[in-house]
Amino acid sequence: MLWPRMRRDPWWMQEVDRLRREMDRLVEGVARRPFLGFETRLFPLLNVRDKSDSYVVSAEIPGMKTDDLEIKIEGETLTMKGERKPLEAAVGASYHRRERATGIFQRSLTLPGKVDPEKVNATYKDGVLIVTLVKEKAAVPRQITVKAE
Amino acid sequence: MADQEIEISQKQEVTPEKGELTYEGVYFTPAVDIYETEKELVLLADLPGVEADGLEVDLKDDYLTIVGRTTSAQEEGESLLEEYRTGSYFRNFLVTDAVDQSAITASLADGVLKVTLPKAAKAIPRKIPITSG
Numbered sequence: 001m002l003w004p005r006m007r008r009d010p011w012w013m014q015e016v017d018r019l020r021r022e023m024d025r026l027v028e029g030v031a032r033r034p035f036l037g038f039e040t041r042l043f044p045l046l047n048v049r050d051k052s053d054s055y056v057v058s059a060e061i062p063g064m065k066t067d068d069l070e071i072k073i074e075g076e077t078l079t080m081k082g083e084r085k086p087l088e089a090a091v092g093a094s095y096h097r098r099e100r101a102t103g104i105f106q107r108s109l110t111l112p113g114k115v116d117p118e119k120v121n122a123t124y125k126d127g128v129l130i131v132t133l134v135k136e137k138a139a140v141p142r143q144i145t146v147k148a149e
Numbered sequence: 150m151a152d153q154e155i156e157i158s159q160k161q162e163v164t165p166e167k168g169e170l171t172y173e174g175v176y177f178t179p180a181v182d183i184y185e186t187e188k189e190l191v192l193l194a195d196l197p198g199v200e201a202d203g204l205e206v207d208l209k210d211d212y213l214t215i216v217g218r219t220t221s222a223q224e225e226g227e228s229l230l231e232e233y234r235t236g237s238y239f240r241n242f243l244v245t246d247a248v249d250q251s252a253i254t255a256s257l258a259d260g261v262l263k264v265t266l267p268k269a270a271k272a273i274p275r276k277i278p279i280t281s282g
Contacts (some may be wrong), residue, residue, distance in 0.1 A: 127261065
């Protein structure tokens, strides 16, 4: 005997679906928090690279003054804060286009490993911020050579 | 305005309306501001990662073309997070004869290009004195 093609899901499957939707909704709220690996909706957008002895965090923030940038490291959390001001107050100017965003921003990022807070180096060049964080010794992978006897 | 949080925006890749770009690599459309004062038009473009050497500002047949090339060094290490892409920039604008095309100047600082387009003498508003008599 053939089963009818279209069948209603059993009641427990419907319950599982409902729970899953509920979970998705909850997770979405949490995912807005900046956390490595989650998609975030915060400025500035970051690229993070893991070099063997350091982490390199970069962000494109053109037109900043370094005085308006604040970088902090607390444990494994790197916080970038600042204000992108309009380049100049053009008094009496009328705008035809205004695509460049200005305002305040703050973003924190949790690094996957411990870093040496004394060895954090930040540079700003051509509108690109690059923060280099040297890993703590324990976090640097050690190459162990196997000796043949 | 001052306390407004910055909204993020993803870069838009250049999609030419006619023909195709024959340049190598990825080109993005930079964000620009254009404002007008009594004497000039000012164009500001965000070109993060572009050095003066890689920048071309051309004026030809009434078209102002901005090309900003970035050098993409092969980066070492493993990528943990990649929220933005890097590449070069391309955008062009039609410049009318209201601009004195011979007097256009450009400067680049902190990844922001500023092009100043002085208005042609005939486009500068003149106040006409009215005499009563």
